[in-house]
Amino acid sequence: MPSVVKAALRALEYLPWAKSIERDARYDLTGSGMSDTVAPWSDDDEAKALADTWAGTLEISELCRRDVRRRAREEFIEVVAARYGVEPARVTPTLGSSLAITHVLMALLRPGDQVVVERPTYEPLHRVPEMLGASVSRLERDAADGWAVRPDRLARLLTSRTRAVILSNLHNPSGVGTSRETLLEVTELAARVGAVVLVDEVYLDYCFSTDAAGSLLPACLVAPNCISWSSTTKCFGFPALRAGWIVTGVPEAARAIRAATDYLHVDEPVSTLLLGARVLRQADRLTAWAERIGDAGREVVQRWITGEPRVSWVPPRAGLSGCIRLPDLMQDVPFAQHLRERYDTQVVPGSFFEAPGFVRLSFGVDPAILEQGLANVSAALDDLA
Missing domain, CATH: 3.40.640.10 (Type I PLP-dependent aspartate aminotransferase-like (Major domain))
Known part of the structure; x- marks a missing residue:
């Protein structure tokens, strides 16, 4: 029997994708927000101290x-x-x-x-x-x-x-x-x-x-x-x-x-x-922690871009993510798929933000993860050049 229910609302593209992709990529560079404060991803003393302020029993x-x-x-x-x-x-x-x-x-x-x-x-x-x-x-x-x-x-x-x-x-x-x-x-x-x-x-x-x-x-x-x-x-x-x-x-x-x-x-x-x-x-304490994470990651990305002439970006003012321009004629969706399948590295295709030919890349992750993830981006560029 055919369904009588017909969707009248146009589905979004980016949010369903963001919720559906598997979050088990070894090098996940898709985030734009801080990791959960109550579950710090590093052994940094400040991260632990922030999490500890939320320890205890809720009424x-x-x-x-x-x-x-x-x-x-x-x-x-x-x-x-x-x-x-x-x-x-x-x-x-x-x-x-x-x-x-x-x-x-x-x-x-x-x-x-x-x-x-x-x-x-x-x-x-x-x-x-x-x-x-x-x-x-x-x-x-x-x-x-x-x-x-x-x-x-x-x-x-x-x-x-x-x-x-x-x-x-x-x-x-x-x-x-x-x-x-x-x-x-x-x-x-x-x-x-x-x-x-x-x-x-x-x-x-x-x-x-x-x-x-x-x-x-x-x-x-x-x-x-x-x-x-x-x-x-x-x-x-x-x-x-x-x-x-x-x-x-x-x-x-x-x-x-x-x-x-x-x-x-x-x-x-x-x-x-x-x-x-x-x-x-x-807010002041949390913002200071986010600024520290963002500044460190942004420096890593800037150093990589300086040595990777095939890509470019406009440096973000702050935050944990930026928009990387891929080489001319390189399509962002196939590039992101190849990067995930071949190198276990995930970025966000710019097409989800009406920016074809770009990828949004997060640098709010552990520096070792970020550096290897960026090296994988360069390797994927080699593959598709």
């Missing part, structure tokens, strides 16, 4: 009682607000950065609105507005320009129907940062047509700062028509919590976003709120 009754939810939610909001230096009325809890995308866009978009989304980018940033009936235009970011956001290109895309401009900072997949000055230009252009600027900042935590004199700032601190979101997943090493937050430039925007909560998860799990707040109280 299950505290995490499963509805009567503590209000207090847990207020506590989480206050901790996020303090981190950004904003009033709590501008903060909305959500379940990870991935849901934050849908959360914000559901609140702000209507079918027929125009949205401008960077390219290349993380797939849901352009798929979700399409799903919600928006018309999506693309703002090209090119490796030849250092993956920079070009306000002049944006100006040619904006219309009276433009409702939002969507970016990532640090850029996913390249790890390049967008400066406060560039963001300010973007927000001014968007404001002229009544649009908001939405920035996925889950990687910005790797170099987070609220110093107005700094070159990088959360978008919500740059202009009133900006909205930022992030989570405990990448920099902090707590992806299993699904603890996320949205911070707006003005409280009015937060009220609209909070109204969308009832369409999604209604209430956040108490465990997510309580443990998420605990993570953010240790």
Whole structure:
């Protein structure tokens, strides 16, 4: 009997792939977030010390009682607000950065609105507005320009129907940062047509700062028509919590976003709120550890690239991953398949991020694993040249 169930939702490509690939590659260079903080992958004393701070028994009754939810939610909001230096009325809890995308866009978009989304980018940033009936235009970011956001290109895309401009900072997949000055230009252009600027900042935590004199700032601190979101997943090493937050430039925007909560998860799990707040109280220590790991790995990759003339990259501003350009005419998907099958080494094909001819490579792993993984990439290049 034929099925009467027909999928109306277009399936994503990258996330199903990321969840389906076997994680037993000896040289796994696919990650973009820190390893689980509570289960350190090295014998480093600092990694052990961070894990030890989470040792002990959880009070299950505290995490499963509805009567503590209000207090847990207020506590989480206050901790996020303090981190950004904003009033709590501008903060909305959500379940990870991935849901934050849908959360914000559901609140702000209507079918027929125009949205401008960077390219290349993380797939849901352009798929979700399409799903919600928006018309999506693309703002090209090119490796030849250092993956920079070009306000002049944006100006040619904006219309009276433009409702939002969507970016990532640090850029996913390249790890390049967008400066406060560039963001300010973007927000001014968007404001002229009544649009908001939405920035996925889950990687910005790797170099987070609220110093107005700094070159990088959360978008919500740059202009009133900006909205930022992030989570405990990448920099902090707590992806299993699904603890996320949205911070707006003005409280009015937060009220609209909070109204969308009832369409999604209604209430956040108490465990997510309580443990998420605990993570953010240790943000400085966790960020310092991630910076140490990232700096060491980035140096290894840069040294390899200097000696490997067939590839190139724009060095990431921070974080644990970057975008490696393969030789001309070399296809990234077959290359990644060959690398896995022949050398037990896994990278992410750039095509999943709309960057064909590139691979996203993680350097947030043990240096010995990274060095051998890079040597395997060179060997695979030899095979396919």
